[in-house]
Amino acid sequence: MSAEIPAAEAAGIPAAETPARETPARETPAGGAVPGFDLRHHGDAEVRGADAGLTDLAVNVRAGTPPRWLKDRIAASLDGLAAYPDGRAARAAVAACHGVPEGRVLLTAGAAEAFVLIARALPARRPVVVHPQFTEPEAALRDAGHTVERVLLDERDGFRLDPAAVPDDxxxxxxxxxxxxxxxxxxxxxxxxxxxxxxxxVVDEAFMDAVPGEPASLASRTDVPGLVVLRSLTKTWGLAGLRIGYVLADPGIVAALERVQPLWPVSTPALAAAEACCAPDALAEAARAAERAAADRAYLAERLGEFAEAGLRVCGPAAGPFLLIRLPDAAAIRTRLRELGFAVRRGDTFPGLGPDWLRLAVRDRDTTDRFVIALAKALQDG
Known part of the structure; x- marks a missing residue:
């Protein structure tokens, strides 16, 4: 399976400024064209500066979080702000949570920091990012001077991974x-x-704790060569503003990443949150939240099925706390939904998708019912 080399690279423009090379799962786009995408657009842009009355379906952070007990733990940590952060207890808690040695754990300022560390610390002659997916890994690699290739998963296959689509080298x-x-x-x-x-x-498991039972997780595996698993505590626990995540990998990889990490990268409040969220009671609460999210996702998918005649299609089977939908004239529908009080995530910034895609965060059933009414009006007004 071959990939087109961008003309900019052939002309001698530095790799960080070139578009990514693409290795589609089925065929090379006509003429080898490589579409451009805003890799740094994220869901928070849909609600930044928005009116207080806007219902947020654009950001995949669990609603109603962080819980009171977690806020109290974080607040209690503020008495220790005069001292430099000490991550030993949080690191031990994460290791115990996944049943791995502490040397396989690196705490980070959110999973996004881990992508930057990987791009800077690990050598790569031919890095490949499987899309559609979170765009920050590719952005970090490009910023570090890498020329990135894309493997585009196919909508006709339900965006399922075919390992054979990834170049052998x-x-x-x-x-x-x-x-x-x-x-x-x-x-x-x-x-x-x-x-x-x-x-x-590198397997990004930022949303794995929102999957009941985590059946496909590799977080505790120590027998897979070269495996790096990234986890985030910001989604389930509502800590996006605190920035806390971690890497699980071979101690040699952890050491390489830690060498390029700034001193004291994770704050004392974030360390307190990591330790708290790995406690048995917290894990049980997260498991219950995952079950509720799965039920709420099924309800959202069912209600969206009412718009099949309008051309709306839900990507599935879905497992995360969000749904991807395809809808004709989605960009205009997104604007109308905003006017009706709902923010949804545009899909055209994800390589492999286009202007007819939207992502919807899963919320409770009452919110879904309100959204369905707004969506019907947005379609009618179109």
């Missing part, structure tokens, strides 16, 4: 599971099949 592969924005959960066996000597396999 790719030495750094990034894939999300469950994938943002498709909500597809790739089987653990399919992901493990991507591992091989000399390759770093």
């Amino acid at each position: 790719a030495d750094l592969v990034v894939v999300g599971n469950p994938t943002n924005p498709t909500s597809v959960l790739h089987p653990a066996a399919a992901l493990a099949e991507l591992a091989r000597p000399g390759r770093t396999l």
Whole structure:
């Protein structure tokens, strides 16, 4: 499977300024054209500066969070702000949570920081990012001077991963599971099949704790060569403003990432949150939240099925706390929904998608019912 080399690269423009090379799962686009995408557009842009009455379906952070007990734990940590952060207890808590040695854990300022560390610390001759997925990994790699290739998963296959689509000589592969924005959960066996000597396999599990039972997680695996698993505590616990996540990997990889990390990268309040969220009671609460999210997602998908005649299609089966939908004239519908009080995530900034795609965060049933009324009006007004 070959990839087109951008004309800009051939002309000698530095790699960080060139578009990514694409390796589609089925065929090269006509003429080898590489579409441009705003890799730094994220869901928060849809609600930044918005009126207080705007219902947020654009950001995949669980509503009603953080819970009171977690706020209290974070607030209690403020008495220790005069001292430099000490991550030993939080690191031990994360290690115990996943049943791995502490040397396999690196705490980070959110999972997004981990992508930057990987791009800067790990050598890669042929990095590949599997799309559609969270765009920050590719942006970080490009910023670090890498020329990135894209493997585009196919809508006709339900955006499912085919390990054979990844070039054999790719030495750094990034894939999300469950994938943002498709909500597809790739089987653990399919992901493990991507591992091989000399390759770093990065699996972004930022939303895995929102999947009941986490059946496809590789977080506790120590037998997969080159595996790097990224986790986030910001989605389930409503801590996006605090920035806390972690890396699970071989101690050698952890040490390499830590060497390029700034001193004291994770604040004392974030460390307190990490330790608290790994406690048994917190894990049980997260498991209950995942079950509720799955039920609410099924209800949202059912209600969206009422618009099939309008051309609306739900990508599925879905496993994350969000749904990807395809809808004719989605850009205009998104604008009308905003006027009706709902923010949704545009899909055209994700490589492999286009202007007819929207992502919807899963909320409670009352919110879904209100959204369906607004969506019907937005379609009618069109």
